[in-house]
Amino acid sequence: MIDESTVNHVARLARLRLTPDEQQVMREELSGILEHIDAIRAMDLDGVEPTTHVIAVENVLRPDVPRPGLSRDDALREAADVVDGSFGVPRMD
Amino acid sequence: MSLRDLSAVEQIAALEAGETTSLELVDAHLAAVEADDVEAFLAIDAEGARARAREIDAMPSRPALGGVPIGIKDALSTRDVVTTSGSRMLEGFRPVYTATCVQRLQDAGAIVVGKTNMDEFAMGSSTENSAYKNTLNPWDHGRVPGGSSGGSAASVAQRQVPWSLGSDTGGSIRQPAALCGIVGMKPTYGAVSRYGLIAFASSLDQVGPFSRTVADSALLLKHMVGRDPMDSTSLDWPGEIALPTATDMSGLRVGVVEELMGEGIEPGVKAAIEASLRTMEDLGATVVPISLPTSLSGLATYYVLAPAECSSNLARFDGIRYGPSVDADNLLDQYEITRGDLFGPEVKRRIMLGTFALASGYYDQYYGRAQKVRTLMVQEFAQAFEQVDLLASPTSPSVAFPLGDRTADPYAMYLADVCTIPVSLAGVPAISIPCGLSDGLPVGLQLAGPAFSENRLFDAAHAIEQAIAFDTRPPGLAT
């Protein structure tokens, strides 16, 4: 069972605000899922290399040639807050 | 017989023969799309579709896909057409670009009529995690269509479109295809560009077709595959996807995955699969049992890797550059309230799980180990394909389940993908075709092959399809 402080720490890392009820449910559900997942912690994996890609491809590179991008209007058109051609964000503290 | 009963290949032939026009086809399908009896669509682009149909009808010669309508999963970016990925996080979002695979199909003459419903950010197996609505199974409106590409599957089964696009991370094309009684194909990882597919788990995501015939899926895939300079993991498909013509399976060795035919598989599903194995033998295939022991760890492996990648992929959603945002007067609130309010419960669950699996102190135990299990899975599949040409199993352990049946228990929902996940982890192609009914509901047969064996899969599936002659028309669908 993962504890409350772990749930809170992970929620903060993920920038998810959970209500107290959600925290409790999350704790129970994650604990339940982790019990199933624990199967892989018991496996003998000594000497096994990790797989990041199932395809054996390397050196996929792009020539340093400019491509047309977005107009500023298109870049900003879905933004919640536009300030003089820039994206507005709330103050940080 | 209405235009909507024709397969895509038949519709193209009718267009070529001058028996119909693209506009007529689009109008016929749009009527069903707009009625939307199974709640398959999130957005409809009637005007855009009709305009494009008129354009194509006016062309001196028709493009390869003729001007036939298609439905697109809402996980694929379509310029100026609202794209939500089933989430409130993208409510009203109009993308500034179109996904490569969609663009290729449009260039080849496919006409997008709308965007189909899905589990939020493709996380789910019933489409009940959509932030907008439940899609109904055309075979039984009290049941789920599967997921996450439930809208794409239901729309094809309901004959609102002859074909559609879905995306498959752990089974999100194959499982809903099985539950809706249609064909669904997950190509080799890298065969179709992911550029414009709103990422769930990057190392597993693939775009693929839904259709009512095997040949239609092959035709759609043929026009999507190939390297895209915008996707570093996309590959040149060796050769060309051919339209299947095979009517037998002589010379093919089929391995039946023992681990996926035992506990947890519904008896009715198992019976239908066994019947189709006999059909394969009748068609000349050699059917042998084969063991893939690591597949039993597939679900656990997947539920580390996919949430971990999703926790990072979904971090960009913060309400600043796009999407709705909440009123926040400082940055932390901006992030936490936007994401806390606008993500649904399953998405939050997976982000939490994935963040945990990558966190300091847990990485080696979870993510690191899961990547190693994936290595074993890849090796096991490679060894299996030294002995057999194809692997066979059920696509889903059960037929379509009632709406609301599994929403309270996340892990019960996860089990719906137990047969499809090992294939996803191995990165190989697989197809699901309807092979019979259990209690009046469709059962899907999954065939998997080695990387780039799409043509072999289509041929085998075509032979079985012809032999079984499954009727894809849901019983309640008016003729």
Added chain:
Amino acid sequence: MSAYEPVIGVEIHVQLSTRTKMFCGCELSFGDPPNTHTCPVCLAHPGVLPVVNEEAIRRALVIGLALGCEIAPRSIFHRKNYFYPDLPKAYQVSQFDIPICGRGEFTAIREDGSELTVGITRAHLEEDAAKLTHEGGRRAGAEGSVVDFNRGGTPLVEIVTEPDLRSGSDVATFLRQLRQTLLFLGVSDCSMEEGSMRADANVSIRPVGSHELGTKTELKNMNSFRFLERGIEAEIARQERILSEGGRISQETVHYEPETGHITSLRSKEESHDYRYFPEPDLVPVVPDPAWVESLRAEQPELPVPLRRRMVAEMGLSAEDAEVLTESPELVEYFMQAAALADPKACANWIRGELRAQLRETGEEPWQSKVTPAHVAALVDLLAAGTVSVPAAKEVLAGMIQTGDQPAAVVESKGLAAMDDGDLAAIIAELVAANPDQAQQLRDGKDKVLGFFVGQAMKQTGGRANPQSVQKLVREAVLGE
């Protein structure tokens, strides 16, 4: 002598001056209106994917080779996950355990001529963040910040050193010469003011003789080497004060305020960062072709530090000459072309001295001016041959800057050729006659008075007298030598 020894390592971020960004085809720009160089990829729109810029790989390799780094036969990218408005994906694509360039070493030369060797831990590729401006933003009427994504996604090479440095002045020496080296490689503009080169220093102190590392603080983002040097010295002093008073150093990020000389804490690292690094699934490994790496090694230009050694040892230049002339690759090239044609030491003097002084008015650099290296060499030769005097040569130079003519042509057109001794002798005779007191002083053995005659002769001739000739002729006239 302090009881403590400072231990300093630095992290340097270098923006590569490629045409396009690290992972998309947007053009790099500086000073353009905000958000005019963006695309769905660098704005992190849903569904986009990165593709590596080949030129960024090439430049990272060039840097690694110049720093003597081991080049990784296979390197991969990782995602570094954290939320900040200047990081649109909420992860930075960077490198983690397998950087493209591994261990290396860089040797700089201190002012006193001694060598300063610094271990390089690694040099890796990553993408730059966007530009976040804290003032001027507003949101729903409240205070806020604004983000400009033009810079977001610029290729960066991060160079990390071993904690081998022991003083602020060594850090400044190392960084200046590293910067020079990078300029010679042509990989970056390396402008501290514009932020295309940024340095952070990790500073700790330990009792002299100890080999354990103390708690370090991170001195962030100084925009000049001078401030960084002063900041490090101030931070060392602060740490010494704390330890000598029995206090403890807390691991934190600090900032140096040049106006007051004070160190302030930016934020305590109590909420420790957990970047959740994992291999970037959207990118494939980079496996540089060994033949490519070898050709880059072969094409490497002569770098400033070895070049300076050679200038002193083989060309007779002073250490200071060498330092000044290796300031930029263009200046070295200019000097080398002149030095190939005439006396290197004299060329060095004229280029770093009079030429640069005269060009200050127009703001041009020597290689941008009308004066070619061949002109400089020709002028040096004219001087050596006694055809012009030094003051005349300065005028010739001024003429060349204006017209771009050959020095001989300027001498001709301005009539600056040194007078022949016959003409000069008549003038000297008059001068000696007109100044009997000074002539007597010379007879009394006061050689200093020769300077008076040279000055007078110059005045009379409009600078065309050769000072050596004047001295010789005055002696002949007065002393009969």
